[in-house]
Amino acid sequence: MGFFENFYPDEYVRSTYEIDFESLYKQGYRGVIFDVDNTLVPHDAPADDRAKALFKRLHDIGFKALLLSNNKEPRVKHFAEDVKYASYIFKANKPSRSGYFAAMKKMGTTSGTTLFVGDQIFTDVWGAHRAGIRNILVHPINPKEEIQIVLKRRLEAIVLKRYFSHNSK
Numbered sequence: 036m037g038f039f040e041n042f043y044p045d046e047y048v049r050s051t052y053e054i055d056f057e058s059l060y061k062q063g064y065r066g067v068i069f070d071v072d073n074t075l076v077p078h079d080a081p082a083d084d085r086a087k088a089l090f091k092r093l094h095d096i097g098f099k100a101l102l103l104s105n106n107k108e109p110r111v112k113h114f115a116e117d118v119k120y121a122s123y124i125f126k127a128n129k130p131s132r133s134g135y136f137a138a139m140k141k142m143g144t145t146s147g148t149t150l151f152v153g154d155q156i157f158t159d160v161w162g163a164h165r166a167g168i169r170n171i172l173v174h175p176i177n178p179k180e181e182i183q184i185v186l187k188r189r190l191e192a193i194v195l196k197r198y199f200s201h202n203s204k
């Protein structure tokens with residue numbers, strides 16, 4: 036396995052809101068771990084109606100949901116309260132695997148029945164990959180990002196270019 040493959044997502048979609056969770060449930064998945072910022076809403080934005088509807092829908096399908104964020108507790112706690120139907124872990128220290136394992140323990144799921152959805156390759160996808168969890172990379176919602184994230188995006192672009200050429204072979 037090459038160096039770049041460590042960072043390849045299992046899937047790439049334009050938006051969290053395009054994911055077919057109904058069919059993923061039928062495939063046997065029971066828990067979904069979400070990154071928050073730029074995955075569900077723009078960075079530091081409150082939960083909007085679209086996010087609230089998604090968590091209600093997941094609950095109705097039968098999924099457990101959990102917010103796994105490197106952000107601070109007030110941010111993640113308020114978001115969880117707003118969307119309901121989701122527990123949370125803050126300062127998760129992604130790409131460390133510990134937060135992903137804690138998330139599965141909270142949801143009562145395993146690496147075989149859990150999905151991860153996030154917008155960053157070097158934190159979200161890499162951590163899920165290391166924890167053995169199927170991961171879906173989404174296009175970040177907000178184009179206005181802090182400089183350290185902009186620099187990471189440039190590195191991500193290198194990985195994604197290889198990923199797409201790898202997938203098209």
Ligand SMILES: [Mg+2]
Pocket residue numbers: 070071072073074153154155
């Ligand atoms: Mg994010």
